[in-house]
Amino acid sequence: MKKTSIAFLALFLGITANAQHTHKQEQSDSTKTLEEVTITAIAKRKIETEMKMAVSVDEFLASSDNISFIKRGAYAWEPLLNNMSTERSTITIDGMHVFGACTDKMDPVTSYVESNNLSTIDITSGQEGNMHGATVAGSIDLKRKSTPFGLEKKWNGAYQTGFETNNKQFFNLGNLSYSSDKFVADGSIAFRKAGNYYDGNNNVVNHSQFNKFNTSLGLAYKTGELSSIRVDAIYDKAKDVGFPALPMDLWLSRAIITSASYKQLFEDGLLRVWDSKVYFNAVEHYMDDTKRPENLVHMDMPGWSTTYGLVSKANLKHGEYSSEIQLNVYDNLSIAEMTMYPQDRSKKTMFAYSWPWVTTRFAGLSMNNSWDMSDMSRVNFGGSLGWNYNRSKYVEFNWIFHPGTPQEKNRILPGLHASYELHINQFDFSVGTGYGHRAPSVSEGYGYYIYNSFDRYDYIGNPDLKNEISYEANASAGYKNKRMGIEAKINYFRIENYIVGRILSLGSPMNYQSVGVKGYTSLNHAKLFNMALNANYDILTHLHWKGTVTYARATDDKGGNLPFIRPLSYQTSLYYMHRQFGIRTSANGDFAQENYSPEYGEDLTSAYMVWNLSADYTFSFKNYKAVLQVGAENLFNEHYSTYADWGNIPRMGRNVFTSLKFNF
């Protein structure tokens, strides 16, 4: 529904290009046409939450109502979209596929970017998110910052520094851009360093420190009046990151994410934009369990993930009809090793691959169409067809539990979706449906003795798993006037062959803390239901209220609960802004998780509520604009952990934060 309109944001460049071309003449027809494009619904959001202007990518995502998180510490949270884990969603950076190198999902893609090299994050729910490849839950596309050509102000920059008292996090974020009519450069650099945090009882949560360095550079050159090339690189390094919920920490992880793209705009005709990009990224991730005295045995668990890919996208428009077509091709190699040592490091006791050199190749064509039937109604429809190929180089590891399974596997992944939107006066309605397949992830298909510290089982992949097939329905209704707005959204997924881990009677555990072996198997089906209610109201001219309530329920084929489903939760915030001052307060919390799943290691998590308060002051001196912010999260020092906190690790207690941002 929302996705098609976003496509036109890609015309930024076009507008700019045309602008330069025509700045001494009357505007050309195409420019006029483009000018008429209205951004009807922007799912994009700026990277800052209402509470806090210096947020991490995780904190920003957390403010979205269909994202929740599995947290294993203070860093690298795993985003769940529609209460589904990362295997079920596609997470991309500007359409580029990046795959984490940690078998325990401690490096989701979102951990390799930083808020100051992103402009927005596109979150698309369900099959509408299949533009970037086959998905069930939807897609999260992290959009890099990209300065337009020919800005009046050539140099732009921002510098932000801040301190958070609870975990002594100190951060420095800087970004700089240059824009001329032929050449654009964007650069950013970020450092974050945090110690252990304290919970609501003022107890230190050991092994929750982190260190992160991130830098990015993007260079664009206009090759013609309507075309440009761009090269981008992000380098990210995290070191000494503690995971309090796990028996081990991260020693080092590094990622290099690079791309080169070519964009061509067309003044008239059906084809308006053609944007192609080749990319390469490499991730390495090294765990370290030698810092934990309780470990009598040490295991090295290095992981590597290398991806090459191509994204090519075309935007078509003809009258009331617009369309987006995207080709996605990538090749990924995932390798993860386990080597165990007793206290004496020279005496190796075992070696095995947890990812036995697994290659994944994907090629898929996606299409999204939008037709404005009238001023009041619009139809969106689209689909994707993908080919997914897996190969396990050291297939003998997979043969242990699945004797004779083929070394290679091909899958066809179709996807379809359609929706109808209706706008009547101040009311908006939409209904939609979708159907799609996804292939098992590398861990689900080929994982070998991957230790899951949540349920304390070793997980074994199954190369013969069937595709997960999702049938989806969604609807929304909203009302908006000048002072208030209210919107309700629901979606329902029936997922056949839903992949979960089931206890294997024949396996013998291997990891030190493990209690048994689980194999990935398919449930006949699972059902997921998500609901969100959003409302906002301008109480006074300068006083605004906003609230969100979400509810989700998910069951397996026998009516049992699925794990990591968010209980009834709410966020409410009030903010007052006048002149240079702003003051905000917000509360958020979950009700008790009644529908927990003991089978997957969950227990009852009680309700909690957290209050936050912040104030900011904006001032200028010379050519600089600066914002100073002071605030506190978890003001009343509530001691709590959420339904998705791995090992019931308590969350951070009261955290006073302060930050200062300069723009020039």
Added chain:
Amino acid sequence: MKLSDFHSTTWPENRDGFTTHLLITMKKIILFLTVLCFVVVSCTKEKTDYEAEIDTEVTEHHEFKEVYAINSDGYKISIEALNGTFYKGYNEIRLKITGSQTGAEADATAVTFLPIMSNANGDRTSCPHRYDLVYRQDESYFSGYSVFTDESGAERTWELYISFTIAGQTHTVKQNISVSEQTNQNLNMTTFTGKDEQQYFIALVSPQKPKVGENELVAGIYRYNRPTNPPSGDFPDASQFSYTEVSGFTLQLDPRMPEPSMGNHSSPNNKDLTQQNDGLYHGVVNYTMTGNWTLNFILLNQQGQILKGTVVSTDFTPGVVGVKSELHIDILF
């Protein structure tokens, strides 16, 4: 958004010069980035060379080479074994008899093979072996085996007694041999007294070089036949040194990793060893990873009675040395 937002109206005079300068800078930056890419892409930790690692742990021998050549009565008796060496444990033996002068294959029959070990006290014993060698027509050699129970040393010497008949005449030869230590633990052996008071031998035959995953496990199981009569005739009297390949037994298998760090880890889909047409016992062992493994056995006779071996715990016990069956063989790969 409005067009004017992106509309540049004024430009510096030296715009082109500035752009050129920037382009040069850009090229430098790209060069720098390329170099950075290579630096960064090279991994911090080297990946394990898994294939090479297995090779260094285990040396595999495929080639039969001559161990001894004996010239006697105008015949040359050539004894071949893998790698041209006798090792402790199971050795497949190939024997060729040719004319010393002609080099042509001699028409020998009734070829017998008897290894004898003498210790410092002068006691003489043998070991499981095939006494009557079998002629392999297609390969032109006499086939046998010997399961040497000990290495040669100061305390122990080994001798081979071979006899054969050519043109009605029986020839006997004797050869001192050397038995080396078997460094490949995957060919280990064990000897024990069963509950029936008989002496048994289990020797691993294959795989020489196991792999992660499914391996066909082959072992020979032998019993010493206690002589019923006192020795007679010239030494050696074969009836005093008789061994049989037991038939119809079952060797139950439970492979586990005994190291404390491995917590008694095991593997699925293993198959007990049963006798096949070659007289050896065949089963399946799965190794889930490289490292030290113990093959825990229980030996059952034809009636399914336990001759030796204990059931091992299936519990996962991290930090504790895995308790082995009283009948087991340790291997490493």
